[in-house]
Amino acid sequence: MEKPQLPSCLDNIIVVLSRTSHPANIGSAARAMKTMGLTRLTLVSPHLMATPMTPEPPSFDADHAQDFRLPEESFVLASGARDVLEEARIVASLDEALADTVVSCALTSRKRELTAPMHTPRELAPALLQTAAAGEQVALVFGNETFGLSIEEVQSCNRLMTINGNPHYFSLNLAQAVQVVTYELFSHTDVPMDYLQQAAHLATHEQVAGMVAHLQNVMGELGFFERRNEARLMRRMAALFDRAQVNTEDIDILRGFFKTVSKQVERSQ
Template sequence: MKHFRVVLSHTSHPGNIGSTARAMKTMGLTRLYLVNPQEFPSEVAVALASSADDVLNNAVICSSVEEALRGTTLQVAMTARRRELTQPLQTPRQLVPELLQEANSGGEVALLFGPETSGLTIDEVRQCNRLITIPTNPDYSSLNLSQAVQVLTYEIRSQLLDDVSYLEKKAPLASHEYLELYFEKLEETLLKIGFLKPYAPKRLMPRLRRLYQRATPEQEEVDILRGILRATLEYKLVADAPASLEQSSKDPAAE
């Protein structure tokens, strides 16, 4: 990711610079180049950067696009218009594999974005050897500058680092003996409530075993299941109580 730089040309609103810094840092890019920004440094940019101040503080201010592209081997122009273009127009998903290959080999890749209202000029586009566009609704293709940066940088990160397992909470799985105790309690409960017939058990318990083993439950989940079994027996005990009282009241020996 360190071989990518985001270049904003003639940005008019400082808020878009801050939002771009936030979008970059979220995806792991930190190198921001600004070509003749209308207002920078700016408190508005800092506010919208949302703790991506380091990206703003290290931003390189350039007087021309040519200066911002100096030292790069691939220059990617973001454009939504065909105009007089000689290079093929590609989507982020189509082009990103080539960009990553170039970055992995040590090449410098520049992602160039134009002003919010007018976009890149034809001369700026001609300084780039790759053209990219974001496929949008043809009836409404308006994308904010920082949104365009977010889409392209997300595509780069998703094709390079798509592992989100670090967000998962790793809970301990139920051990073999823990499950065996549960199976004993399950069978006992099913017998008491009459669901499992001792004279014709068929293959109910083996099937239930396979069901739970296939699910690979966590220990806490098994505890929940044991709680359900306990509540089931308590409910049955309460439900049976009125019938027992009624039967004992009709017993002559009780008079």
């Protein structure tokens, strides 16, 4: 079965990572978003830290934002989403990243001096997809791994989104947060999963009858019918397999098993 096409509205949804510090998190976030059908990534003023794999991270120059190049560590963690990183937009400010958007969701889990209500990704997803389906641009904005979004960055957005979780311990990695939010969006697209199911090849009447006859022979070899009504029992077995709607693979497995049993019977005699 052919894989279904993704809804075109997903092309109007942008994942924005602001002031990300760990190179691996950028790659992991790209992988998470592509898994859910999103490919548009914008990086706002990335300030990468040194890591064992990236001891000398590239520095970001706001005056030459498009000249910034991600280190190989980001691409390694992106796995099959390398294209998302290669086509990522690099900008110096969140206002620049959001310039063409109609709806922008700030992901935050901190108490703030803001009166706007916070919603979960599941609550906001239908409206976000509707906006994207109308051809408008939607942004999902994620802050720095340590400090999150600043109050100014949150105020630049017109929606507040939070991932509900354990109030006594809530600590999501940046890529995990991206995965949760993008999954909730994708779950509202109703993309069918039929392509994941193995095609069933139902067994024919002749194949089922042949398998039942094989079973009857093996049961006879085992002496199963010595004190039982053979004809009545086999009618019930035939009816059982008819109700089960077995496929050809089931038939092959059962007949392989019957052959093994017959060989064991021969050896024991």
